[in-house]
Amino acid sequence: MSSSRVDGRALRFQHRRPELLAAATEYILEHGVTGLSLRPVAQALGVTHATLLRHFSSKDALLLAVAEKVRTDMAAWLMSDVELREARSAAELLRAVWRRLCEPQEQRQFLLLFEFVGHHGEKSGEDEELSRSIVQDWTEIIADRLAADGWPPEDASALSTLVLAQVRGLQLDLLVSGDRARADRAIDFAVRLLDHSTRAGSADDHG
Template identity: 65%
Template sequence: MATSTKRVDGRTLRFQHRRPELLAAATEYVLEHGVTDLSLRPVAQALGITHATLLRHFASKDDLVIAVLDKIRADVTEMLSADEELRAARSTGELLRAFWHRSCEPRQQRRFLVWFEVAGSGARNRALAQSVVDDWLDIIIERLIGDGWPPGDASALATLVLAQVRGLHLDLLVSGDRARVDRALEFSLRLLEPPEHP
């Protein structure tokens, strides 16, 4: 045990309590600048620390991106659990409509930009972006089953609707035409009306 402790850089231990603070600041940097041309030296400079200090907390650019994506994912989960309107949604359609309005706020849209960038980058980061998709699929499938959809249909419908929401976000980011995209979302949410039972 003592031998293992000696291998840890003393400076890393001394500044380990700063990791959450640095991660929050690094996440904000990534949300503002994206990941495509991300480099650790400019991140360190923006955070007001040395490149060496940043490397003590995040061993590489990939390590930093993974930590940032995990934080974004955790932040979205926290938003979902804390938002009264989302929690009060009585159907899948209401849940998605409320989330859509939250996620179209300019500060929230940055998350989608980062996810689109990551999904188009290396395989390792694509797997992280996929985990975000899986999280949402599970939530939507559960709600659809609660609305009366059979599990198999709920899975297929959740996949279709989530793809539409992602596509509409991309459309909005490119076109800026919120009114048109909002109408398209409302049209797609009609698919979520529970099936009629004989």
């Protein structure tokens, strides 16, 4: 008999993974990572611990899947939202995204991010996938838009890192201080600098 025989139970439940991941993501966004155990997650999702493990082999595997879903959902929103699609520049896009990210439902992803960093910060190679999902994949999305504005690839890469750090840093500030007006002024200043730099670069290209 072939050793590659398919597990019938795995096939039967395979279609449920997206549904379970969506529900698990909502649960973890609401409850956080600290003290997280798979059994309460499974109970909240209405499945057995064994079923959850069949789809996500460990707690870390589930957390990685959740981090990736948060990123892909945001990327899909960036592509599908009419206001964002019609943004004429990265600066205009950043301003619109900031408004969305300040909504309480969206702010939960930053709380989760900061918990991820605290939970995984001292680990190494085993967290490369998580590191890519919460840092590199995001900077690539931003860099692609900056490149569309005319930024050279190396500059777009460096600036995307700066933009990501500004947004996350200001979200941390906002979560701690609750001072939305000050955070809005800071992001508006960053947007104006970005817009000015983009216009200056365009003028140099055509000068």
